[in-house]
Amino acid sequence: MTHDRTPCRQIFRLYYAAVLCFICPVFGNLLIFNLKIITLLIFIFLTNQGFVRRLNYLVETNNNTTIIVFAILWLFSIFVLLLVTFQQNWLIRGFWALVIAATTAVSYGFYAAGGSELEVLDVLELWQARHETGRAFDHFQHAVIKSGIVAIIGFLIIAYPPPKIIGKAKKLLTLFAWLPILPVLLFVTLIFIKSDKAVAGLPQQLSPLSIATAVGYKLSVHQIPARDTIKNPPKHAAKVKHLVYLVDESINPNYLYSSDGKLLQGFTQNQDKIANFGTSVSGSNCSARSNAILRLGATRDNLIQTVRTSPTIWQYAKKAGFRTVYIDSQESEKTVTKPNDFQNYMTSEEAKLIDKFYKVKNVDSPDLDYRLLEIMKAELKSDSPTFIYANKNGAHFPYSDNYPESAAIYQPVVSVHESRGIGSLLDLYQDGSMLPVINTYKNSIYWTVDKFFEKLFQDVNLSDTAIIYTSDHGQYFEPSSTTHCSSGEDAPATEGLVPLMLITDKKPLLLSFVGSAMTNYNATDQFSVFPTVLDLFGYSDEIQNKYGPDLLDPAPRKVSAFNTGDILGIISIETVWREVSKEERIKLVPNAPLKPITD
Numbered sequence: 001m002t003h004d005r006t007p008c009r010q011i012f013r014l015y016y017a018a019v020l021c022f023i024c025p026v027f028g029n030l031l032i033f034n035l036k037i038i039t040l041l042i043f044i045f046l047t048n049q050g051f052v053r054r055l056n057y058l059v060e061t062n063n064n065t066t067i068i069v070f071a072i073l074w075l076f077s078i079f080v081l082l083l084v085t086f087q088q089n090w091l092i093r094g095f096w097a098l099v100i101a102a103t104t105a106v107s108y109g110f111y112a113a114g115g116s117e118l119e120v121l122d123v124l125e126l127w128q129a130r131h132e133t134g135r136a137f138d139h140f141q142h143a144v145i146k147s148g149i150v151a152i153i154g155f156l157i158i159a160y161p162p163p164k165i166i167g168k169a170k171k172l173l174t175l176f177a178w179l180p181i182l183p184v185l186l187f188v189t190l191i192f193i194k195s196d197k198a199v200a201g202l203p204q205q206l207s208p209l210s211i212a213t214a215v216g217y218k219l220s221v222h223q224i225p226a227r228d229t230i231k232n233p234p235k236h237a238a239k240v241k242h243l244v245y246l247v248d249e250s251i252n253p254n255y256l257y258s259s260d261g262k263l264l265q266g267f268t269q270n271q272d273k274i275a276n277f278g279t280s281v282s283g284s285n286c287s288a289r290s291n292a293i294l295r296l297g298a299t300r301d302n303l304i305q306t307v308r309t310s311p312t313i314w315q316y317a318k319k320a321g322f323r324t325v326y327i328d329s330q331e332s333e334k335t336v337t338k339p340n341d342f343q344n345y346m347t348s349e350e351a352k353l354i355d356k357f358y359k360v361k362n363v364d365s366p367d368l369d370y371r372l373l374e375i376m377k378a379e380l381k382s383d384s385p386t387f388i389y390a391n392k393n394g395a396h397f398p399y400s401d402n403y404p405e406s407a408a409i410y411q412p413v414v415s416v417h418e419s420r421g422i423g424s425l426l427d428l429y430q431d432g433s434m435l436p437v438i439n440t441y442k443n444s445i446y447w448t449v450d451k452f453f454e455k456l457f458q459d460v461n462l463s464d465t466a467i468i469y470t471s472d473h474g475q476y477f478e479p480s481s482t483t484h485c486s487s488g489e490d491a492p493a494t495e496g497l498v499p500l501m502l503i504t505d506k507k508p509l510l511l512s513f514v515g516s517a518m519t520n521y522n523a524t525d526q527f528s529v530f531p532t533v534l535d536l537f538g539y540s541d542e543i544q545n546k547y548g549p550d551l552l553d554p555a556p557r558k559v560s561a562f563n564t565g566d567i568l569g570i571i572s573i574e575t576v577w578r579e580v581s582k583e584e585r586i587k588l589v590p591n592a593p594l595k596p597i598t599d
């Protein structure tokens with residue numbers, strides 16, 4: 001029988017006949033067999049840093065369907081990778097070993113360099129910056145070395161000859177020689193029908209390949225232009241020495257006022273330093289998209305194109321001679337869907353222009369924003385002009401995590417146990433017990449906004465510093481509904497309603513903004529903030545006008561809108577907007593006064 005021709009079997013027969021070493025050949029075969037499986041699994045385990053974080057995120061958000069799909073894709077990928085390592089034809093095995101080892105190495109190297117898993121936008125930006133490859137290699141030597149080691153180990157594990165497999169099993173293996181293409185295509189489909197977030201945390205042996213395929217396809221279909229550069233420094237001197245762009249999280253403006261229309265204590269005590277634009281409309285109702293719009297010079301009329309090609313806020317700041325600082329005090333485990341320190345579509349290319357990058361870590365939740373304030377205060381002591389973009393943790397869900405016991409001034413509240421996970425929040429809503437949820441949210445605002453600003457005004461010298469304060473999106477409270485990130489043209493308007501203030505003690509500057517806050521009260525949107533920042537940096541009207549009217553211009557639109565779809569144009573270049581009328585702003589924020597308070 002042909003089965004017996006393999007050397008191992010022959011040896012086995014020989015020994016068997018001599019009844020000397022029964023287990024030797026079986027054991028030898030089994031050893032290689034097990035070794036291949038074990039080393040491959042260890043290799044996969046060690047090169048997928050994003051797995052646990054992604055899973056935590058899915059569990060935290062109670063996203064059961066996605067968890068099941070995620071698990072199936074993982075199991076299928078492992079199965080496919082195992083088949084590859086046991087391919088009998090060395091050419092086929094060697095080919096896949098090369099591809100998989102290279103993919104894993106690139107992903108591993110990218111993670112080692114920037115603490116970030118590759119995403120579509122990263123691949124795009126890397127492609128656009130490919131002329132800088134040499135410089136990147138120099139800069140990230142340690143990452144390149146690590147990635148080289150990963151490549152060699154990965155190749156050896158997969159390419160090392162497996163035990164002989166014969167008969168039907170061998171035929172079946174050969175039949176599946178090109179099977180790894182299937183999961184890659186599956187991931188590509190996921191990217192196109194969902195988004196590139198859908199492949200976050202999936203096996204780095206295959207998923208970067210799908211991202212590259214998706215980007216390659218996009219690039220072959222239409223040219224994606226590179227991000228513009230800025231040629232000239234601003235014409236005028238900057239209007240203020242330091243500028244802080246303070247973006248809060250999940251702030252529904254209604255809760256910044258008491259029922260008699262008074263702003264929170266933290267603000268009213270310092271009313272003479274605030275230009276309050278009332279209720280504004282955010283760029284989007286989801287954190288990542290809103291923040292990207294704020295940083296990347298997006299316009300409402302040409303959203304996708306500008307998100308991709310406008311110079312970033314950092315480029316403008318640098319050209320104007322500002323030092324750039326980024327502070328992120330959000331708890332990544334709860335807000336970052338990909339395993340790195342960059343969130344909100346920030347790429348490593350963008351981050352290169354940030355002089356100081358702070359990621360607040362290892363701090364109790366209620367202290368996150370206060371740590372941010374300390375960093376801000378220290379950075380603003382600098383002699384050189386400083387631009388800070390800061391992501392506050394604010395009133396991020398779960399609300400009860402955001403404040404200490406002592407700040408629970410509104411009662412009854414949701415117990416800590418009940419408030420875990422968005423699913424349990426929905427259950428709570430279904431019980432009809434809205435009051436405890438809103439109380440928990442109000443306590444959150446009391447601690448992370450009211451008390452925060454009280455301290456900010458005490459600690460920060462605002463005589464030559466301006467702060468633009470807003471939130472990434474609003475917060476919607478309704479039984480059986482998510483609080484934000486709804487999609488479509490009918491998303492609840494409240495999800496896009498946010499506060500907007502300019503805070504400074506530089507009097508002439510404040511007065512001009514107080515004046516425009518009178519005309520533009522309840523009429524602005526966040527698209528006007530980017531040109532405002534350019535104005536403060538000293539850029540000419542000509543440059544500002546590319547981004548539409550700023551906060552000092554009369555708001556031109558009767559109806560504002562926030563985006564509820566993809567802003568990167570990866571799935572479709574159609575943009576989806578939820579329009580918000582002035583009447584809705586007034587109706588949905590009943591606590592706010594109808595006119596700005598002047599006294």
Ligand SMILES: [Zn+2]
Binds near residue numbers: 249288473
């Ligand atoms: Zn958010």
